[in-house]
Amino acid sequence: MTPEFAPASDTTLPLWLVWSGDPLPDDAGSWPQASGFTGKTGQICLLPDAQGGLRGAIMGLGDRAQAGRDRFALARAASLPVGDWHLAALPDGLDPDQLALGWLLGQYRFTRYKGAPVQGPRLVCPQGVDADRLLAIAGGEFLTRDLINTPASDLGPDKLEAAARALANDIGARVEVICGGQLLKQNFPLIHAVGRASASEPRLIDIRLGDAGPMLTIVGKGVCFDTGGLNLKPGASMGLMKKDMGGAATALGLLKMLARSGAASGLRLRVLIPAVENSVAGNAFRPGDVLPSRKGLTVEVNNTDAEGRLVLADAMTYAAEENPDLMITLATLTGAARVALGPDLPPFYCDDDATAAAIQAAGMAVGDPVWRMPFWEAYEPQIEPAIADLDNAPSGGMAGSITAALFLRRFAEGAGRYAHFDIYGWQPSAAPGRPKGGVGQAARALMAALPQILAR
Template sequence: MTPEFAPASHAALPLWLVWSGDDIPAQAGTWPEASGFAAKAGQICLLPDAHGGLAGAIMGLGDCSQASRDRFHLARAHALPKGDWRLAALPGGLDPDQLALGWLLGQYRFTRYKGSPSQGPRLVCPDGVDADRLVAIAAAEFLTRDLINTPASDLGPDKLESAARALADDIGARVEVICGTALLEQNFPMIHVVGRAATAEPRLIDIRLGEDGPMLTIVGKGVCFDTGGLNLKPGTSMGLMKKDMGGAATALGLLKMLAGTGAADGLRLRVLIPAVENSVAGNAFRPGDVLTSRNGLSVEVNNTDAEGRLVLADALTYAAEENPDLMISLATLTGAARVALGPDVPPFYCDDDRTATALQQAGAQVGDPIWRMPFWDPYEPMIEPAIADLDNAPSGGMAGSITAALFLRRFAEGAGQYAHFDIYGWQPAAAPGRPKGGVGQGARAILAALPQILG
């Protein structure tokens, strides 16, 4: 599915957006009042012409004092009849870019297994909005959503590699993949041990784009399905584990976004995806095992269901060996992050105040909320067990997202700056512009912040 705007046309019907309590456009006459139109959020009043045809429409935005409850107001307008529409006027307090992006995101449908893409209403891009940029951003988000929504039966580590190669071909990037026992031969022991019990071999996908400029490396967790390993998840917790590669999906979406908007120009981009399936078999890794990571630190496995940080650790070490200017990890890592901030607001961790401020402010500006959490040094002893350097699953359950971030930071030494995002990657209930299912988080915030961070 490709997001799109309608071509500019005098035949496009006018659409007025009004807040509750605002004056109704004079062109509408008395029809909205007679129809019971109250400008509730998403309420649409179709306006007839003198011959019984369609002359335009008014859509309610709800109470303007509650505007922050919706990120993408115009996504609700997909309930309009089929045809081309244009905004007759922009109401106060709304960003035209956000309105237009909301329209594009509202077009998304996952139809791989049911239904087919259908032509609904189309919107002429508002004046002053960079249509090509927004289409590129929305197309990248669609890629992320499609990948997360695809079940592991059709998106194991091998198929995730295929998706990465297809994107690389599309944007002119280079790909190298280290697979199976080659991971051991080239010193990626923890990626191998987590994925060795699965039918599809574990692998490290390495994508590069650009030759000059500051280096940005993005590491995305690619656990294509997570049974929990021998610490087997209960069925209720396993139901959404096709989304445990949401970090990888977001990393690929961000790469597509950077390339499609031109933001990749003048950067050296690298995306690393450790792609595995955490399965149960006779050769699965066990609770109590002690692993030696790529950087030489030993890790005691106290829960095989804390596997994401293990595969990320080897990938982060490898990435840091090139001393990138900025390294970012994206991972559906902890339930603790959801308990703290819910599904909408992923925490991120960064020791550099300037970078962290740029990220959080950019997220607020573009409707991609993120929230800074601390790399809290006094918790370091919690990830240091008695018999190894590190513990992959500290007991007690306290500060689970922070301790996971501290674990990852041990493998990020060498990067100029490091930021970790603990995302959810899933929309549990439909909202404007965000149907239930896979969703990208953090990518648009990163895109908007990069000029300030690396400029």
């Protein structure tokens, strides 16, 4: 589905937003009080006219002191009756951009398998808000969610390639794909090893947009389904593994945001997606195998379920050969990150303090929070096994997100700056603007931070 604002007209319905305990607007009359309206979070009171029709509504924002808990307050307005609405007034302390984006994100529904989407209420974009920019952001987020929510039966590596090609065609980008046996011939042995057991061949998708300016390269993990390989996941852990391409989905969503908003202008933008399915078959890679990499480093496989870092490693090496000014990896990489910070707050790793500070501040400002974690060098020996250069799954069970980040950093040499995001890509329970299911993380934070980062 496509997010949209309503056109301005004289027939749109007014919506008043009020904090709990604040006076109600005079135009509301006595009906809200008589109806028991208190202004609690998300409470909506529909206002009747003299003929019993609808003349507007009031929505509660809750306790002003707890405003920071609700990133997208206006997403709750999705339950309003179908029609076109405008904000009658903007209370102090609310960002109109966040309100309008919240409304757009609240429109999202995944209806691929349930027929046409139901029309919901539409908002007239508030004055002073860049509607095109917000529509680009919401459109990118909708793409990310759609891709993550689509099951692997309809989104294997081949279909992920088709989605990438469709986006590239839409924004005027160029695409090259290296597939199947060509991965070995062109020296991508890790990508080939992880994906060779699947019925859909492994591939590396390479999208480019722009020919001048600083170079930004985004590498997104595209494991379209992860059985765990021969280290087979239990059923409870395998149930959500259609989302293991959440890094790729977020990378494509960010690409759409940047292109559609005009923020990609003046950049050389590259998106690399190693697209594989980690399957079980007679030719699957095995625990104990030692695999070569494009970089020349050997990797001992101590768990075939730690495959994401393997496919990223070859793609990162390829990316670093062009010496991008900034390289970013987005990956649903470790359960350790979820244990540490939960599903809502993805950790990220970056050696450059100014870049890290810009990303974290931007994430908080736009309601897309991320939290910096350290490349803790004292843990480097944990990823160095006895018989190979690197270990893909250190034993011990501690600091799993950090050791994964240290592993990836070995393949970022050549990039001017590097940042890695260990995202979850899934909303486990519904929240305003974020229904249960696939969700983008870090894309809006990066979009907001990029001008400051790349100006250095």
